[in-house]
Amino acid sequence: MNNVTPFPHQGVGAQGAQVGFDRLELQRIMDLYGRMVSAGHWRDYAMDMGREAAIFSAFRRSAERPEYRIEKRPALRHRQGMWALVGESGQILKRGQELQGVLAPVERKLMRIVED
Numbered sequence: 001m002n003n004v005t006p007f008p009h010q011g012v013g014a015q016g017a018q019v020g021f022d023r024l025e026l027q028r029i030m031d032l033y034g035r036m037v038s039a040g041h042w043r044d045y046a047m048d049m050g051r052e053a054a055i056f057s058a059f060r061r062s063a064e065r066p067e068y069r070i071e072k073r074p075a076l077r078h079r080q081g082m083w084a085l086v087g088e089s090g091q092i093l094k095r096g097q098e099l100q101g102v103l104a105p106v107e108r109k110l111m112r113i114v115e116d
Contacts, residue, residue, distance in 0.1 A: 019054045019074060021047075025099055029056050029070055032103055035110055042067070068106060070099075 021029065036042040036058065044059040046066070053073045057066035069086040076082050083102040085094040096102045 018049055018051060019072060020049045021054050021056070021072060025072070028099055028103070032106060032110070033058060036106075039110060041110075068093075070102070 033042060033045055033056075041060065042058045043061055046057045046059070048055045048057070052075060053071050055072075056070040058068045058070075059066050065088055067088050069084075071084040071086060072082055073084065074082050077097075081096040081098075081102075083096055083099050084092050085102045085105060087093050094102050094105055
């Protein structure tokens with residue numbers, strides 16, 4: 001019982017690190033999610049944090065595919081932009097360096113929902 005087996009360590013740096021949302025990013029995403037729930041459009045969400053990407057998925061109903069996925073992929077930071085808005089069928093709707101710009105199409109959709 002004195003033998004301690006160390007937890008497997010992948011090393012320090014981008015290779016072994018898990019990608020996640022920082023506090024301000026998550027606050028911005030959850031603010032949008034809350035407004036969409038209030039408008040009666042979204043009902044559920046899921047978050048997946050892996051080695052290559054952090055993904056926030058928003059669902060109309062929990063039994064369906066997500067209506068939108070907000071993906072953060074730091075490896076694409078210097079190429080296409082690390083943020084992507086992915087539609088229900090998997091097409092990339094918007095890609096960019098800033099989260100606010102990537103969320104703009106959903107914000108516009110929210111404005112139309114509230115006006116009706």
